[in-house]
Amino acid sequence: MIIVKTREEIELMREAALVVSKTLGEVAKAVKPGVTSLELDKIAETCIRDQGAIPGFLGLYDFPNTLCMSPNSQVVHGIPNNTPLEEGDIISVDCGAILNGFYGDHAYTFSVGEIAPETQKLLDVTKESLYVGIRELKVGNRVGDVGYAIQKYCEDHGYGVVRELVGHGIGRKMHEDPEMPNYGKRGRGKKFVEGMVVAIEPMINLGTKSIKQHRDGWTITTLDGKPSAHFEHDVAIVDGKPELLSTFAYIYEALGIKSDEEKEFRQKALVL
Template identity: 45%
Template sequence: MIILKTPEQIEKMSKAGKILASLHREIAKMIKPGITTQEIDGFVEKYLEERGASPEQKGYQGYPFAICASVNDEICHGFPRDEKLKNGDIVTIDMVVNLDGWLADSAWSYGVGDISEENQRLLDVTKKALYLGIEEAKVGNRLGDIGYAIQSFVEAQGYSVVKDFVGHGIGKDMHEDPQVLHYGTKGRGPRLMEGMVITIEPMVNTGDYRMKIVENGWTAKTVDKSVSAQYEHTLAITKDGPIVLTEQNEGIDTQKEE
């Protein structure tokens, strides 16, 4: 069942989103060769506690950390660890913030130090795919319009879209209906309605789209060891268009690519 949110509830989620966006801005300053994702995890816990918020994914189905930190060929749900990030790595930091019972979810991929042109292109394509999906998040459109916009663009660039993980509705629960596929057919799927709040979070691989789960039971990796990136926003569907609740650049038109 899709739960529509009132403007007042969306405003509460927006407050969680602002904290999450500010966290990503701080993390962007921290990302450099030599830092560990375990250090970032500890920073996030403290940052949220100081603001009266909490990391929703910690404890979710037994997940033990405040963030997911996925490096290079890890697609998602990477465990923070004490291994130092190296020059040229790509790391995706994914977080869900709980503020007064309302949630916001956002993932961002970062290049560590000087990254290759190929890896920079992957980041650029994945981020643009996110914003192309957001542009389709309009009242009256269908979920398939979002997936088609993302998949058609990504595949035209020679990359693949991960199909095993999807975006989702969000509110007081981390995963609500509907599922938001990052592939699909125009004009198919549930119709988008005012008051829906969803995440769009394409995961894009330089190689094969398929994945495997490693021994910890959580982390997904590419089957061919190709590099993966992900960008994710939480957004509300309104009569005036999508409002991105986790936008990091305050004051910009969130319906356009950064």
């Protein structure tokens, strides 16, 4: 069942999402060769708690940490550890937090120093596909419209679109209806209505779309060992159109990146 949110609830969800956005900004400052994902995990937990929120992933389905940290060929759900990051790595950082009784949940794939051009292109295209999908999140469209847009954009670049892992509705629970696949057919699936809030999160592989799960019960990697990228935003339907609740602006501020990619999805200017 889709749980539609009121305007007041959407604003509370925006606050929860911004806790995650600010936390990813702090993580961005620390991503470099030699740092471990466990060290980044501790930074994130402290940042979330300092904002008066609760880590959303810690203990969820018995997950042991605050962040899902997935380097290189890991797609999602990697468990933080003491292995140092190396120059040329990439790492998906997926973060959740609970504030006001609502979840925030979004992700960004960072480069560690200089990365291979083909890997940089994968990151660029995957992030671009996130916004391609978000544009389809509007009243009257359907789940399949978002999935189709993401799938076509990524497959046109020759990439594999993961099938087994999907985005989702979000609210007082981390995972609500509807599921939001990154593939699909136009005009299929549940229809979007005013007040829906979803997490859209393309998970795109440089090679095959096929994946495998490891014995730890969490870590997912590409079947061919090639890199995977993952970007995620929380988005509400407000006045019939997509409205971003999360932002990459804190990451960009930390990394010195200038971007206006989110401008079209905000009815009000974001104040950092």
